[in-house]
Amino acid sequence: MIGKVFDNSSHYSQNKTEVKKLIHYYFTEHEIKNKVILDAGCRVGDYSLALKQMGAQQVVGVDLSQKCIKIARQRYKKSKNLKFYVSNISKLSMFKRSSFDVVFCIGTINYLNLSEARQVIAEFKRIIRPGGVILILFQKEKGWPIRSIRFLANILPLKVYLFLIENFSFSLLPLMPLLVGRKISLNYLKYDILLSLRGLNFGIPLKIDEKFRERTLTCEQCSEVTTASYKIIVSKPRV
Numbered sequence: 001m002i003g004k005v006f007d008n009s010s011h012y013s014q015n016k017t018e019v020k021k022l023i024h025y026y027f028t029e030h031e032i033k034n035k036v037i038l039d040a041g042c043r044v045g046d047y048s049l050a051l052k053q054m055g056a057q058q059v060v061g062v063d064l065s066q067k068c069i070k071i072a073r074q075r076y077k078k079s080k081n082l083k084f085y086v087s088n089i090s091k092l093s094m095f096k097r098s099s100f101d102v103v104f105c106i107g108t109i110n111y112l113n114l115s116e117a118r119q120v121i122a123e124f125k126r127i128i129r130p131g132g133v134i135l136i137l138f139q140k141e142k143g144w145p146i147r148s149i150r151f152l153a154n155i156l157p158l159k160v161y162l163f164l165i166e167n168f169s170f171s172l173l174p175l176m177p178l179l180v181g182r183k184i185s186l187n188y189l190k191y192d193i194l195l196s197l198r199g200l201n202f203g204i205p206l207k208i209d210e211k212f213r214e215r216t217l218t219c220e221q222c223s224e225v226t227t228a229s230y231k232i233i234v235s236k237p238r239v
Contacts, residue, residue, distance in 0.1 A: 003064030009191040025217040035101035041108025045072035062087040134232040153197040181225030
């Protein structure tokens with residue numbers, strides 16, 4: 001299960017400046033302030049906290065990793081406006097229809113098969129309010145170097161792969177600008193690239209109207225070279 005894989009990244013937090021940079025790129029202050037937001041695939045709550053600091057009324061984070069959710073709850077236990085739950089993003093029955101103004105989904109939907117991805121989109125549309133926003137980032141198809149590493153990531157026993165990540169990932173760091181189109185930190189390489197390749201799918205499995213396609217920000221988390229961004233504006237019903 002992918003949640004067990006990401007238990008191994010529960011000690012890692014993303015760069016706060018880079019997290020805020022990404023959010024500010026895709027959202028205006030008006031789209032966040034006083035809004036109720038779902039962070040779908042929140043891990044330890046880095047984006048959840050940043051969204052709250054931008055003025056969100058409430059942020060709810062869900063993730064399959066029980067360990068990550070436990071840490072997020074411990075970190076933000078004093079905040080009434082940050083809530084975290086262990087949940088599969090394709091099964092959000094705990095939330096009522098039209099519960100959220102924004103659904104924020106970064107680096108999560110790529111672990112699902114086609115039918116699960118369709119179910120996720122259906123769930124997002126169910127829980128989003130009319131006029132709300134759904135942000136989803138997909139992994140584009142990759143060349144043979146990244147696909148080869150993904151192959152190893154999925155055939156090796158997890159303990160062996162984790163050992164290789166911890167002890168040899170530094171050797172890949174100089175190649176990252178060529179492979180992913182940007183400079184990254186060693187910890188990001190370990191826990192947001194190499195670890196994330198286990199169970200990861202490339203490509204965009206769903207047909208989404210191209211009017212929602214946005215050029216991807218280049219930052220530590222993503223770039224147009226590697227990532228396809230869709231900001232879906234949910235239509236309000238006609239009166």
